[in-house]
Amino acid sequence: MNAYYNEIGIGDVLLLVIKESETEETTVERRGDVAVLKNAETKETIGWNLFHVSKQLHLTGNGRIDLQEAQVDTLQSLLKKEGFDEVLPKASAAFVIGHVESCEKHPNADKLNICQVNVGSETLQIVCGAANIAANQTVVVAQVGAIMPGGMLITSSDLRGVASSGMICSARELALPNADNEKGILVLDGEKYKAGDVYTVRK
Template sequence: MNVFYNFHGIGDTLIIFMKDIEKSVLTYEKKGDAVRIFDTNTNETAGFNLFNVSSYFKVEGNGNIELNEELLQNINDSLEKNGFTTKLEADLSPKFVVGFITEKEKHPNADKLSICKVNVGEEQLQIVCGAPNVEAGQKVVVAKVGAVMPSGMVIKDAELRGVPSSGMICSARELELPNAPQEKGILVLEGDDEIGETFTF
């Protein structure tokens, strides 16, 4: 679940994105200040728009808003006040974490891609990476599935040339870090960062 707010761009509206559904099958249901967007065939919810959101609670930030327990509760309370009984749930675990590349092998169907096994603490992810400097033994920044990049891109499970990939190994430029090098290549961490800990930027 991703949450977006831009007062100057779209007004006092909170956009709650839950699932990517083909636009041609979408319809909506409006109750008060809340609109549910859903699939007409399956009834699956794609998301909600909450209008006049500042009359319900204060939104901190602009653009992609970091979801926490308080914000999730505020959203659920506001939807309930407008007549929706659905309780939204979300994975609130950190989405940008320190990872350690345990294995790297060449992609069988693409010369410039590598298949990496990456330890992110509680699990090991398989991530297809196209960076020329990626190697086993590196400590890196991993954007897990569900992460929203500074560019607005949402990280999803994918399949690259027939190989499943869950997450992204990030470059400094993709993280929009100050003085990030412009040449291609992942950010390799040199400090004492613990594997699995949250990477803040």
């Protein structure tokens, strides 16, 4: 589950994205300050809009935000109050530690590699163009929906015919000190970091 909040841009509304919809046709049911969005064909819940959310939570940030477990519990109580029985999934962090399980050459691009990256809760397929990428590395992953320090939004993409979900980050992309001296992706000490840990990015 990804959470987005932009009070200036869209008002005091928290957007929760549960699943990307393959169709633009959705249905909306609103009860009080809660609206559920469903795929019109499958009736599957794809997201929630929570209006006047500042009455329930103190939120900061502009774009994708990280929700704490206690905040998700508060939102769950709000859904129940309005008569919704669905259980919210755990919120996903924008930046997490990943372990590169495998790294194979892209069949249609000499400088790209297809990586399977364990981020704790799941394994993501990420296409990476860094020359130093390799299997068994511990890396920083920007998940879909993350906003990089430079302002770029991470989205799902198709790179030369291969699906890619997220980005393996370099020190420069993370705006780390002395990043200009570092080439390729940032490789971390696997003894100090484990897959799924939240990585805090300086804004």
